[in-house]
Amino acid sequence: MEKPSLFGKTLDELKQVASKLDLPKYAAKQMAEWLYKKNVVSIEEMSNLSKKTREDLATNFQMGKVAHSKEQVSVDGTKKYLFPSGQNKFIEAAYIPDEDRATLCVSSQVGCKMGCLFCMTGKQGFQSNLSAGEIVNQIFSLPEKEKLTNIVYMGMGEPFDNLQEVLKSLEILTSEWGAGMSPRRITVSTIGIVPAMEEFLEKSECHLAVSLHTPFDEERRKLMPINTVYPINKVLSEVRSWDFGKQRRLSFEYIMFKDLNDTTAHVNELARLLNGLRCRINLIRFHPIPDTPLLSSDSEKMESFKAALEVKGITTTIRRSRGEDIYAACGLLSTKELVKKEESDY
Amino acid sequence: MANSYSTAKSDLQLVPFEISRKHQLAEDVYLISVPRKSDFEAGQVVAVSLSDGQTPRLYSIASGNAGPEISILFNIKKDGFLSPQLANSKEGDRILVSAPFGNFTCRDEKACWIASGTGIAPFASMFFSGQWKGKTLIHGGRTVDSFYFQDDIAPVMKESYIRCCSQENGLGLYQGRLTSYLKEQTYLDLSQKYYLCGSPEMVVDVRDILISKKVPFENIISEIYF
Structure with a gap:
């Protein structure tokens, strides 16, 4: 059986490790520093721990950091990294450098259960949840780690369907004993699993992005099966019950589909729904996936939709498409061809 | 940071029930029923948990909307935390169940x-x-x-x-x-x-x-x- 990983453990969990191995309490902080500040790749490198301690750790644990197994580079500079996750399972992370920032889009699951009509990850079904270690490994094992300014949980999977591991990963990234990142540099995206969203808002200070894609329930449930249990009004009443303050950001993701969700009626209903909510809308060009009946709105339509929303007082941005040529753009991440098909129930 | 509870949260308020019936329908597949205390539309779900603080899971209701019980159908998930415990529960055991919600409903259309x-x-x-x-x-x-x-x-x-x-x-x-x-x-x-x-x-x-x-x-x- 594989040894458990040290990497991905929170300070409390490292304290348990220290206790189990009869190490002094401060050893947990020392380990956290080696793991998350000095970013070492082996237990042997933890040089302020005694040799015996390092031997005991190595007997009981593996380090748990995993290098990427493949890298693809887009003409626009975006890079897509493939990371293994256990046997026959893989995830992708997209590194998106820009003039004034560098963002990493991380995955939280191998595959996804949510089955959104427009998403390539959904087409591979669900294989497994990532551990907190596998989530933060995408960041710590990134060759461009030192250049990173922002992290978005918008890769493969629904973060709030793997909430506990996602919360642990956020704790590692934002704690003083961990990577010490500001939560204002991290955005977690969800399709709106309400109870998990509530727990996230309570326990984390990171930004929240909600995939909305239409303000109409009947339309949304045809695009996103989740809407049959958590319709728009439930999602919005949850976010309305929180004070986002001045620093924490609430945004709504809105993929634009030609002649489907890009009409004046959509602008008006969005304005009505979001009235009084301090938020912004990110308009996203749809990147077609195989067998999809959907088309993207054109640039002109996206600009006019943005202008119409701004007239209504809603801060609106158009997200620039990045990495489409290497299938790293929004909605295109998938490792379907690499994962071993598991037995289905039919 | 939290403000007052919204309707979104109240849907998931879990109320204790006693399991009124438990049937094994196949290997690893069970039907558990509790007395029906509220109306529901066929196609709705309930959130289910076994103890306070345990993350509830959603299950579609499998029984008719005019019957005396609300039943859920489930199979034991290999790595699940709730379904193995539910499978081990007995008639008379306490179970926490939310009010029905959701809109996967169909009615009279073809x-x-x-x-x-x-x-x-x-x-x-x-x-x-x-x-x-x-x-x-x-x-x-x-x-x-x-x-x-x-x-x-x-x-x-x-x-x-x-x-x-x-x-x-x-x-x-x-x-x-x-x-x-x-x-x-x-x-x-x-x-x-x-x-x-x-x-x-x-x-x-x-x-x-x-x-x-x-x-x-x-x-x-x-x-x-x-």
Whole structure:
């Protein structure tokens, strides 16, 4: 059986490790520093721990950091990294450098259960949840780690369907004993699993992005099966019950589909729904996936939709498409061809 | 940071019930019932937990909306935390259940219901609520004992009830996966609604097949286990 990983453990969990191995309490902080500040790749490198301690750790644990197994580079500079996750399972992370920032889009699951009509990850079904270690490994094992300014949980999977591991990963990234990142540099995206969203808002200070894609329930449930249990009004009443303050950001993701969700009626209903909510809308060009009946709105339509929303007082941005040529753009991440098909129930 | 509780939260307020009935329908598949204390629409779900503080899971109601009980159908998940405990529970045990919610509802329209495994639950609820007229039910399972409620459904829905069995043969069963059955169909009613419930893999595969056969995506409504 594989040894458990040290990497991905929170300070409390490292304290348990220290206790189990009869190490002094401060050893947990020392380990956290080696793991998350000095970013070492082996237990042997933890040089302020005694040799015996390092031997005991190595007997009981593996380090748990995993290098990427493949890298693809887009003409626009975006890079897509493939990371293994256990046997026959893989995830992708997209590194998106820009003039004034560098963002990493991380995955939280191998595959996804949510089955959104427009998403390539959904087409591979669900294989497994990532551990907190596998989530933060995408960041710590990134060759461009030192250049990173922002992290978005918008890769493969629904973060709030793997909430506990996602919360642990956020704790590692934002704690003083961990990577010490500001939560204002991290955005977690969800399709709106309400109870998990509530727990996230309570326990984390990171930004929240909600995939909305239409303000109409009947339309949304045809695009996103989740809407049959958590319709728009439930999602919005949850976010309305929180004070986002001045620093924490609430945004709504809105993929634009030609002649489907890009009409004046959509602008008006969005304005009505979001009235009084301090938020912004990110308009996203749809990147077609195989067998999809959907088309993207054109640039002109996206600009006019943005202008119409701004007239209504809603801060609106158009997200620039990045990495489409290497299938790293929004909605295109998938490792379907690499994962071993598991037995289905039919 | 938290403000007052909203309606979103109140849906998931869990109330204690005593399990009134527990049936094993197949290996690792159970039906658990509690007394019905509120109205619901066939196709809705309830959140279920066994103790305060335990993260609840959502289950489709599998019983009719006029009956004395609310029943849920589940199979034991390999790595699940709740389903193995539910499977070990007994009649009379305490269970926490939310009020019904959700809008995977169908009613009187002409429609095709497509389910895999325990995804039959919302359609069983619709069937037991008398909403089967004008419906076709296609149910996929691996083995002949996968067709839960078939003794109730088959005599009523007759040829509109299609059971697709992928790993065994049986009288009246289509031998093969439900995706194979759908691919073989030369005619699909493009105007009716298609309701899908089951694993993500089934829903995505079936949706792709229906779309490839020119069913407008607007006519496909899905509910996925998660």
